[in-house]
Amino acid sequence: MSDFVNCYESTTRAEAYSKLEFANTYHLAFRDLPEIFGARVKGTAALDFGCGAGRSTRFLASLGFAAVGVDISPDMLARARQIDPGGDYRVIPGDDMSTLPREGFSLILSAFTFDNIPGMETKVRLFGGLRELLKPEGILVSIVSTPEIYVNEWASFTTRDFPENRNAGPGDEVKIITTDFEDRSPAVDILWPHESYLDVYRRANLEMIEVRRPLAKGDEPYRWVSETRIAPWAIYVLRRSS
Numbered sequence: 156m157s158d159f160v161n162c163y164e165s166t167t168r169a170e171a172y173s174k175l176e177f178a179n180t181y182h183l184a185f186r187d188l189p190e191i192f193g194a195r196v197k198g199t200a201a202l203d204f205g206c207g208a209g210r211s212t213r214f215l216a217s218l219g220f221a222a223v224g225v226d227i228s229p230d231m232l233a234r235a236r237q238i239d240p241g242g243d244y245r246v247i248p249g250d251d252m253s254t255l256p257r258e259g260f261s262l263i264l265s266a267f268t269f270d271n272i273p274g275m276e277t278k279v280r281l282f283g284g285l286r287e288l289l290k291p292e293g294i295l296v297s298i299v300s301t302p303e304i305y306v307n308e309w310a311s312f313t314t315r316d317f318p319e320n321r322n323a324g325p326g327d328e329v330k331i332i333t334t335d336f337e338d339r340s341p342a343v344d345i346l347w348p349h350e351s352y353l354d355v356y357r358r359a360n361l362e363m364i365e366v367r368r369p370l371a372k373g374d375e376p377y378r379w380v381s382e383t384r385i386a387p388w389a390i391y392v393l394r395r396s397s
């Protein structure tokens with residue numbers, strides 16, 4: 156086990172994170188989801204894995220899903236419940252998904268959760284666990300940071316203080332600061348390129364049916380920095396492999 160610390164397990168970070176919505180660079184992570192869900196998801200039972208302060212869970216609910224938000228951080232979930240007292244938010248300790256219904260969900264969303272989860276083995280175990288929670292025709296949508304996010308400047312992030320990010324290889328730590336909120340302590344993520352994710356999905360018996368790397372069009376009401384040229388996010392659409 157590494158000594159990697161989940162930087163979201165703190166009240167300061169939970170407070171900061173609870174202010175984030177869908178503006179700036181985050182707009183591109185959420186923009187295409189209604190279309191993807193509309194085309195691919197049959198049913199309304201949804202799980203938001205790594206729901207944090209509930210932004211992504213509220214997003215699912217706004218689209219008509221019966222969404223359950225789960226996270227390992229009680230601080231984050233406390234914020235989620237404060238903002239959305241009627242929501243269904245549950246702590247799952249470690250990677251124990253045994254309290255969640257097997258084959259219970261038409262959609263599982265994981266928004267930025269795997270950016271912070273170190274190690275091939277852990278990622279494969281968690282994706283394998285999520286696979287078991289999918290209905291046979293269910294869809295898992297995983298939004299992660301692209302390697303490019305850590306070496307460019309963005310409407311919502313800066314990485315200029317971390318030139319060492321350029322030398323990072325798969326599985327190495329990289330740092331990034333969110334400029335959308337006041338807490339300027341860096342998030343420590345794990346660099347995990349496309350090929351490494353493909354490896355994880357294969358080992359977890361998941362099949363990739365689509366990957367999107369959304370770019371800004373230029374007519375959005377945000378001050379783009381790199382977003383019209385370089386994609387900050389990768390959106391993987393996965394299903395159980397047969």
Ligand SMILES: C[S@@+](CC[C@H](N)C(=O)[O-])C[C@H]1O[C@@H](n2cnc3c(N)ncnc32)[C@H](O)[C@@H]1O
Pocket residue numbers: 161163164204205206207208209210211225226227228231247249250265266267268271272281
């Ligand atoms: C970057 S936040 C994203 C929160 C939310 N999805 C959103 O879009 O605002 C990532 C979240 O994943 C959670 N997380 C990390 N490892 C986890 C695990 N093994 N199981 C569940 N949640 C986890 C963290 O505690 C954190 O709240």
